[in-house]
Amino acid sequence: MVYRSPLIDKLPKGSPFTVNEASRLGVPKASLYRLRDSGVIDQLGPGLYFLSRSLDADLDLLEAAYKAPLATICLSSALARHGLIDEIPSTIDLALPRGKTPPKIAGPITWHQFDKATFDLDRTLVPIEGVEDARIGIYSAERSIVDAFRLRASAGYETGIEALRNWLKRPGSQPARLMELSTAIPRSKGPLRVAMEVLL
Structure with missing residues (x-):
């Protein structure tokens, strides 16, 4: 079952974000990792994330x-x-x-x-x-x-x-x-x- 959360709406849709930026937007670190582990967000690199399927870019x-x-x-x-x-x-x-x-x-x-x-x-x-x-x-x-x-x-x-x-x-x-x-x-x-x- 895919994890759903209203916190997703707080995250940037078209650009990457860091753990600190997510926290400032109201998404705690633990929630961010839960979203990552459930496949709702992807890790672009160390400490850098983006919403899955929200980016079609290099x-x-x-x-x-x-x-x-x-x-x-x-x-x-x-x-x-x-x-x-x-x-x-x-x-x-x-x-x-x-x-x-x-x-x-x-x-x-x-x-x-x-x-x-x-x-x-x-x-x-x-x-x-x-x-x-x-x-x-x-x-x-x-x-x-x-x-x-x-x-x-x-x-x-x-x-x-x-x-x-x-x-x-x-x-x-x-x-x-x-x-x-x-x-x-x-x-x-x-x-x-x-x-x-x-x-x-």
């Missing part, structure tokens, strides 16, 4: 955005979202400013530390589908290409080449914009210029 991204508001989709994950590479990454690449400690997340996340001085360069926020008001950072296609060349040893040189080749085929692509970004981001300009000379 739960790993949601947990990351909730626990690390500066988390930004980067490298292969950003390139795939921008449609610049065919690879489907096995983990989600997320960047934080250097010095920020990545939170513990149950899902397949690979954390990267980016320089504070350039962290916000070409970074925007995008909605997390299925969750009202939930957003996460993502780097632009251009910034993601530049980062792929900057971190070519770990990202893979071929990844940068594939993304650059596909980006250059798009109407309105401006190679000068890539070079401008690479000037601001150390260790990317030389390799990017060589690749552009070959592909153009």
Whole structure:
């Protein structure tokens, strides 16, 4: 038999919540655990919950955005979202400013530390589908290409080449914009210029 309780109506319907937030809304910890154990709510991660079937979203991204508001989709994950590479990454690449400690997340996340001085360069926020008001950072296609060349040893040189080749085929692509970004981001300009000379 499924456990029913009027306390369910007090919990947020479209966003995750913590034990403390549930308590402030009038749902005691013991009741929250009873709701979890009966399958009425699900555990998104340590200390983070949501109403079952109330979310149709990427739960790993949601947990990351909730626990690390500066988390930004980067490298292969950003390139795939921008449609610049065919690879489907096995983990989600997320960047934080250097010095920020990545939170513990149950899902397949690979954390990267980016320089504070350039962290916000070409970074925007995008909605997390299925969750009202939930957003996460993502780097632009251009910034993601530049980062792929900057971190070519770990990202893979071929990844940068594939993304650059596909980006250059798009109407309105401006190679000068890539070079401008690479000037601001150390260790990317030389390799990017060589690749552009070959592909153009």
